[in-house]
Amino acid sequence: NKGNYEHYMQKEIHEQPESLTTTMRGRLIRGGTCKAKTVLLGGLKDHLKTIRRSRRIVFIGCGTSYNAALAARPILEELSGIPVTMEIASDLLDRQGPIYREDTAVFVSQSGETADTLHALEYALQNGALCVGITNTVGSVIARKTHCGVHINAGAEIGVASTKAYTSQIVVMAMLALAIGGDAISNQARREAIIDCLFDLPNKVREVLKLDQEMKDLAKLLIAEQSLLMFGRGYNYATALEGSLKVKEVALMHSEGILAGEMKHGPLALVDESLPIVVIATHDACFSKQQSVIQQLHARKGRLIVMCSRGDAAAVSLGGACSRVIEVPQVEDCLQPVVNIVPLQLLAYHLTVLRGYNVDQPRNLAKSVTTE
Numbered sequence: 001n002k003g004n005y006e007h008y009m010q011k012e013i014h015e016q017p018e019s020l021t022t023t024m025r026g027r028l029i030r031g032g033t034c035k036a037k038t039v040l041l042g043g044l045k046d047h048l049k050t051i052r053r054s055r056r057i058v059f060i061g062c063g064t065s066y067n068a069a070l071a072a073r074p075i076l077e078e079l080s081g082i083p084v085t086m087e088i089a090s091d092l093l094d095r096q097g098p099i100y101r102e103d104t105a106v107f108v109s110q111s112g113e114t115a116d117t118l119h120a121l122e123y124a125l126q127n128g129a130l131c132v133g134i135t136n137t138v139g140s141v142i143a144r145k146t147h148c149g150v151h152i153n154a155g156a157e158i159g160v161a162s163t164k165a166y167t168s169q170i171v172v173m174a175m176l177a178l179a180i181g182g183d184a185i186s187n188q189a190r191r192e193a194i195i196d197c198l199f200d201l202p203n204k205v206r207e208v209l210k211l212d213q214e215m216k217d218l219a220k221l222l223i224a225e226q227s228l229l230m231f232g233r234g235y236n237y238a239t240a241l242e243g244s245l246k247v248k249e250v251a252l253m254h255s256e257g258i259l260a261g262e263m264k265h266g267p268l269a270l271v272d273e274s275l276p277i278v279v280i281a282t283h284d285a286c287f288s289k290q291q292s293v294i295q296q297l298h299a300r301k302g303r304l305i306v307m308c309s310r311g312d313a314a315a316v317s318l319g320g321a322c323s324r325v326i327e328v329p330q331v332e333d334c335l336q337p338v339v340n341i342v343p344l345q346l347l348a349y350h351l352t353v354l355r356g357y358n359v360d361q362p363r364n365l366a367k368s369v370t371t372e
């Protein structure tokens with residue numbers, strides 16, 4: 001049921017304030033006078049000790065689910081102190097990469113049915129790792145075969161391009177980082193700030209959804225382009241990858257997510273006055289580095305579309321050098337990817353409709369890929 005919306009993807013983008021609320025329901029504890037703010041993930045509470053003792057945490061997934069894990073990686077590293085590595089499921093299998101008994105392997109899958117992820121799970125089980133699922137589908141094969149896990153409870157997702165599952169996956173993995181981090185005094189203030197921010201996150205997503213018309217206008221500007229680059233780094237490298245995946249999947253436009261730190265090692269050669277480039281430069285510890293990236297792209301006459309935190313427009317637009325500035329509300333750095341992806345989802349959606357393609361069932365793609 002699409003309700004008042006024309007497409008499932010549109011509905012699922014706009015229902016993110018609600019899906020995020022459902023994801024967090026019953027799992028955040030505000031804390032009374034003597035109780036600390038904390039998170040409770042029912043499916044993991046008996047396994048946290050084992051996870052904390054693991055030598056490494058390995059995230060495994062495909063497509064959008066992989067990108068969500070990438071977005072959550074920095075906060076998991078920070079709060080757990082455990083090395084976190086990333087594996088695209090098919091690549092882990094191609095290499096038969098090492099997985100050990102001392103590893104915690106986290107399988108991220110909206111459907112819980114993706115063949116590559118499932119086969120990687122079977123491989124990790126054989127190797128004796130603790131296998132944790134982050135899934136949206138209760139009763140799915142990955143949910144059943146993992147030792148434990150967390151349901152993201154985002155509600156059924158119908159559009160082939162994943163939107164609301166992505167933001168709920170990031171929130172669950174941020175909660176996972178909080179749960180593994182436990183109650184160490186050293187990062188108590190940081191943890192409480194993140195929990196406060198989680199409570200308010202649905203409101204921030206509601207705010208950023210108001211950019212709908214602005215993103216439609218931007219889509220009109222980009223409708224006939226051949227290609228669109230997206231530069232991100234730190235917490236928002238994943239935003240660049242996921243934003244470009246959305247554009248590619250549904251708008252059928254070539255798009256590449258680029259790690260801004262790699263700019264000089266190749267991508268800079270592509271920059272000219274015609275190729276549009278989105279730079280994600282919201283306020284965090286990498287901000288000044290991103291400002292310098294903007295300057296260098298501008299020096300090569302790049303056609304820049306910059307996403308920045310509200311109030312930073314002047315600091316990123318180089319006196320009107322950028323063709324567009326997208327201002328978003330600022331949240332805790334580790335949750336900023338949840339806010340930042342929304343305008344890019346809207347952009348991909350409008351680009352697709354304007355270009356006349358099928359939004360909910362893009363050419364050649366399937367919602368759940370059950371063959372390798």
Ligand code: UD1
Pocket residue numbers: 041042043044132133134135138142143144146147148149150151152
């Ligand atoms: C559970 C109930 C929820 C209820 C809540 C009340 C289910 C599915 N969930 O939610 O309806 O409101 O208790 O406390 O009945 N699991 C995996 N792999 C996965 C995902 C989950 O093994 O990929 C396991 C978990 O370890 C857990 C179970 O499935 O044993 C349910 O997980 P989840 O729904 O996340 O647990 P709760 O949030 O506690």
Ligand code: BG6
Pocket residue numbers: 062063064065108109110111112113114117160161162365366367368369
């Ligand atoms: C397919 C979907 O490629 O599988 C993507 O079209 C999705 O949207 C990917 O991200 C992984 O799916 P899942 O269900 O394992 O998260």
